[in-house]
Amino acid sequence: MTEHSWIQELIPLYALDALEANEVAEMETHLLECEICAAELDSQRAVTSLMVPDEPAPEHLWDRIESAIATTGPSGSGSVHDFTAERAKRSGPMMWVLGAAAAVALVFGGALVGQRLASSDLTTAEGVVAAAEAAAAAPGSVVSEFLVGDVAVARVVLAEDGLGYLIPNDSLDALGDDRTYQLWVLTPDEMAISAGVLGSDPGPATFTWTDDFAGFALTREVAGGVVSSAGDVVSVIVDP
Amino acid sequence: MGPKIHAEPTPVLSSVADVVAFSAVKTDRSDTDLVRGVETRDQSDLKEIYDRFGGAVHSVALKVLRNPGLAEDVVQETFVTFWNSPERFDSTRGSLKTYLLTIAHRRAVDIVRSEEARTRRELVPPDPDYTSVEEEILTRATSELVHHALTDLDENERKAITMAYFGGLTYVEVADRLGAPEGTVKSRIRNGMRKLAINLEGLES
Numbered sequence: 523m524t525e526h527s528w529i530q531e532l533i534p535l536y537a538l539d540a541l542e543a544n545e546v547a548e549m550e551t552h553l554l555e556c557e558i559c560a561a562e563l564d565s566q567r568a569v570t571s572l573m574v575p576d577e578p579a580p581e582h583l584w585d586r587i588e589s590a591i592a593t594t595g596p597s598g599s600g601s602v603h604d605f606t607a608e609r610a611k612r613s614g615p616m617m618w619v620l621g622a623a624a625a626v627a628l629v630f631g632g633a634l635v636g637q638r639l640a641s642s643d644l645t646t647a648e649g650v651v652a653a654a655e656a657a658a659a660a661p662g663s664v665v666s667e668f669l670v671g672d673v674a675v676a677r678v679v680l681a682e683d684g685l686g687y688l689i690p691n692d693s694l695d696a697l698g699d700d701r702t703y704q705l706w707v708l709t710p711d712e713m714a715i716s717a718g719v720l721g722s723d724p725g726p727a728t729f730t731w732t733d734d735f736a737g738f739a740l741t742r743e744v745a746g747g748v749v750s751s752a753g754d755v756v757s758v759i760v761d762p
Numbered sequence: 763m764g765p766k767i768h769a770e771p772t773p774v775l776s777s778v779a780d781v782v783a784f785s786a787v788k789t790d791r792s793d794t795d796l797v798r799g800v801e802t803r804d805q806s807d808l809k810e811i812y813d814r815f816g817g818a819v820h821s822v823a824l825k826v827l828r829n830p831g832l833a834e835d836v837v838q839e840t841f842v843t844f845w846n847s848p849e850r851f852d853s854t855r856g857s858l859k860t861y862l863l864t865i866a867h868r869r870a871v872d873i874v875r876s877e878e879a880r881t882r883r884e885l886v887p888p889d890p891d892y893t894s895v896e897e898e899i900l901t902r903a904t905s906e907l908v909h910h911a912l913t914d915l916d917e918n919e920r921k922a923i924t925m926a927y928f929g930g931l932t933y934v935e936v937a938d939r940l941g942a943p944e945g946t947v948k949s950r951i952r953n954g955m956r957k958l959a960i961n962l963e964g965l966e967s
Binding site for chain 1: 927
């Protein structure tokens with residue numbers, strides 16, 4: 523049996539990481555030189571990944587990853603990245619999600635966040651609340667509250683410059699670790715676009731939205747958040 | 763005067779579907795597009811990738827390690843590794859999910875086979891009931907096609923593949939556990955994997 527034939531016999535085992543250490547070294551040397559075997563390996567690895575069930579990503583782990591890349595990542599991570607990592611540790615992750623119509627706004631939104639760091643300490647819950655109060659008092663801001671029955675569970679403030687705040691209060695029940703709250707912006711063309719995954723027990727958080735909007739929705743979702751809601755709605759605000 | 767606030771008593775948003783249509787805005791973006799975003803240091807694109815594949819990465823790490831803390835370490839390492847070197851992903855060689863699972867599985871296996879894990883059994887618990895693992899994999903198969911491909915395998919082939927991949931065992935260790943000759947186990951894995959490749963050809967993970 524030639525080396526190529528021998529290696530080919532072992533590729534399925536290599537794809538499963540099931541070879542002995544001495545065989546791995548030989549396999550990897552051969553793979554560097556043999557496109558046929560490399561292609562066979564690609565095919566076998568695709569098979570292994572199909573055996574792994576898709577599950578919701580554990581939400582709490584994103585905080586760890588975000589912190590890790592902020593501290594160990596390569597240069598290029600600017601102050602906005604550091605800010606978001608720190609904020610996530612304190613008040614839960616917030617995913618910046620904007621629709622295609624607001625793609626340009628994403629760029630300006632990021633710049634705005636960076637500029638505001640100089641005047642508002644958004645790295646703490648207290649800082650976000652203070653910034654939200656200041657924004658609520660400013661001309662042109664939209665201020666609304668999510669109600670459950672007659673009880674307000676969270677306040678939404680969207681400043682004219684597109685920086686938004688969600689300030690939950692104690693009336694918003696904590697969820698189990700397998701669930702999360704999620705904030706949506708309702709657009710005039712009857713779409714709902716995720717503005718952020720808030721965590722199971724949300725604290726004050728920020729988001730950006732600079733396009734037209736018709737309201738907000740707060741939903742409960744599986745941990746990690748969803749891209750299409752199943753409709754477990756906590757509250758909806760229309761025409762704020 | 764503040765804006766008018768409408769409290770919606772509607773318990774299920776789908777009942778007001780005429781007004782609100784939830785959209786999968788970010789899912790419209792391809793994996794390749796998100797990788798490009800990571801290459802430009804866009805954390806929100808890494809988050810999107812994490813949302814898509816973090817669950818599968820965690821699942822495989824937990825199955826191999828059987829230790830939630832270690833599994834979380836592997837998930838973190840996997841995504842940090844990808845963040846630091848996104849250019850190493852080559853979309854012509856396979857899907858992003860496959861690439862991330864390859865990183866995670868290799869790292870989990872390294873831990874299982876480490877000297878520390880071999881001597882400290884509390885670190886990585888002993889072998890699970892592989893029959894239960896097989897049943898779980900079948901039950902939670904990503905599609906009917908995958909389910910059929912797995913059930914179509916000879917029972918011995920499926921068991922050997924499950925023990926190797928989800929148990930983090932080498933074929934020599936699988937043979938030892940089963941009391942079967944090493945050559946027989948190699949053949950079972952090889953034949954089973956090739957059957958899967960044929961039956962699942964063209965199915966992108």
